């Protein structure tokens with residue numbers, strides 16, 4: 001009983017393997033956690049052949065060689081798509097991050113979780129100085145903090161990626177920075193584009209309706225679409241039954257529906273879920289990896305045991321087939337009985353990228 | 359009974375007329391106020407031949423053509439030294455400031471007094487775009503707000519002057535900005551260099567002892583010494599009898615004492631109270647204006663009806679003679695019976711400077 005039972009006019013389109021640059025894996029550094037496997041499994045079924053694991057805050061994040069080792073050991077329970085780790089800045093680990101720089105894909109500076117007791121600017125400055133100049137830096141800084149970190153990036157002539165932009169002011173500041181030559185890129189959470197505080201009053205981590213309109217208006221400023229922790233936060237806020245994979249399967253149907261409605265193009269999706277993520281995070285093309293998606297065939301999102309804010313809504317696009325490293329691993333949303341083939345791609349790119357950048 | 363009654367070894371030194379780039383004149387835009395006359399009178403007696411009037415916050419400041427007119431009318435009660443007005447940015451006057459730009463010396467952005475209801479960054483951005491590119495902009499922004507405004511200045515390639523820097527973090531950020539080529543200058547209030555929260559516990563607007571040490575360590579980063587509203591705030595905090603002239607007469611004795619003690623040079627003083635203020639705020643040399651000061655003769659600051667935090671302390675320098683526009687107007691701290699000769703120098707420089715900058 002696949003989506004193809006509906007006999008309406010529709011078209012099939014090829015897409016490259018998608019990249020989620022902000023995957024939420026809370027058990028990342030908990031010994032024995034299967035969160036990474038759960039998330040990679042949902043990801044590959046939804047068309048994501050690569051995830052970059054991004055911590056929500058300081059908890060559950062790689063901050064030194066010990067937590068990195070735990071995360072690496074958790075990958076013995078193998079992943080279903082490729083993955084890529086980041087090290088997280090804390091107020092005190094600036095002189096340790098260089099030791100793990102060779103084994104992770106980027107440095108994440110969770111600005112809002114840095115201790116207030118010491119100067120945030122001083123802490124960020126120390127990390128800028130300790131982190132290899134060619135490797136990406138990501139931050140979740142907001143408003144005045146965003147301005148602070150953009151200033152430091154500007155003064156150090158460094159690239160910086162701002163994750164999960166939610167507000168009109170922040171997207172405008174980033175647009176201004178780009179217009180003035182700052183090396184800043186950003187992503188917006190998919191849920192922020194499709195859900196707002198008008199849908200869920202009191203839900204502060206969603207954009208207001210006005211903010212959401214500003215995000216859409218600044219589509220040219222948005223480099224990447226991400227998933228992030230927003231779906232999980234929303235489920236938690238609403239006290240809905242959920243797991244760490246929440247939201248992942250909603251992404252492509254939402255975007256393909258916008259394509260069917262003329263609000264986005266397939267190029268917009270390819271650019272922001274494949275090309276720009278590869279470019280910004282210096283990832284390699286995944287050989288033998290591609291998707292086939294269907295557009296223009298309406299269907300209703302089914303209610304399952306795990307909550308989705310879109311259950312019961314009509315979508316006009318779906319993932320039909322996922323090929324990963326030369327094998328079909330997924331058909332019409334169902335994972336085939338193939339062994340997991342994901343590998344740790346954190347370090348893969350470090351040296352060639354360094355050479356290419358310098 | 360002048361200072362020369364003490365017969366100890368001392369030397370007399372010539373200085374140019376000093377400039378207070380941040381004079382506190384609370385009644386500036388109150389009809390009929392004599393505050394400007396009071397402050398200019400105390401200023402000329404203390405060796406300051408030019409003051410730039412800087413509002414404490416939004417109150418008592420020039421924000422449009424109407425308040426500018428009141429300030430100009432208050433100068434009919436003439437000033438004893440030259441003076442220079444600024445227009446103050448508010449959340450809503452960005453499109454009005456260009457109308458008064460030709461009649462004031464600079465734009466002051468009191469970052470901490472901008473309404474929180476709208477984006478501060480957006481408000482500041484609007485002012486940057488509305489203010490003539492060659493004219494100075496001053497701000498009192500702190501910490502993350504300071505970073506925000508430095509970013510905007512950097513993105514717009516504009517000069518910015520930060521007034522009354524108080525903390526280690528802020529002076530370090532400015533030092534970093536300067537090192538990286540940002541067009542930023544700053545001043546530190548004289549009281550912040552000589553008084554700290556160790557002297558007055560709980561007095562949040564004074565630096566901590568550690569902050570104060572950092573300010574002295576970053577002397578090369580400090581472009582200008584200012585007076586500002588700190589003396590008035592301190593008197594108010596301690597509930598001491600005071601008037602708007604509080605602190606002005608303490609400045610030169612404090613600095614000359616530091617010269618006598620080898621902590622500063624006369625060049626440090628000339629640079630930060632005359633040359634840099636002229637350069638940053640595009641002021642003209644005041645013809646026939648100079649001071650004669652004495653160094654190395656100890657005397658005790660007398661207690662007067664107006665409180666000074668330095669009453670009873672031993673100083674090793676004093677103003678002996680002030681010549682203003684070719685006339686001796688002050689001898690041994692006492693104003694001679696000459697009519698006030700100060701004029702409004704706000705607009706004087708606007709056009710020639712514009713031509714020189716472009």
Ligand SMILES: [Zn+2]
Pocket residue numbers: 004010294
């Ligand atoms: Zn079909």
Ligand SMILES: [Zn+2]
Pocket residue numbers: 125128129156
């Ligand atoms: Zn640095």
Ligand SMILES: [Zn+2]
Pocket residue numbers: 016274275285
């Ligand atoms: Zn590709």
Ligand SMILES: [Zn+2]
Pocket residue numbers: 284348349352
């Ligand atoms: Zn490679």
Ligand SMILES: [Zn+2]
Pocket residue numbers: 362368652
């Ligand atoms: Zn003498």
Ligand SMILES: [Zn+2]
Pocket residue numbers: 483486487514
């Ligand atoms: Zn602008």
Ligand SMILES: [Zn+2]
Pocket residue numbers: 374632633643
């Ligand atoms: Zn001079």
Ligand SMILES: [Zn+2]
Pocket residue numbers: 642706707710
């Ligand atoms: Zn002139």
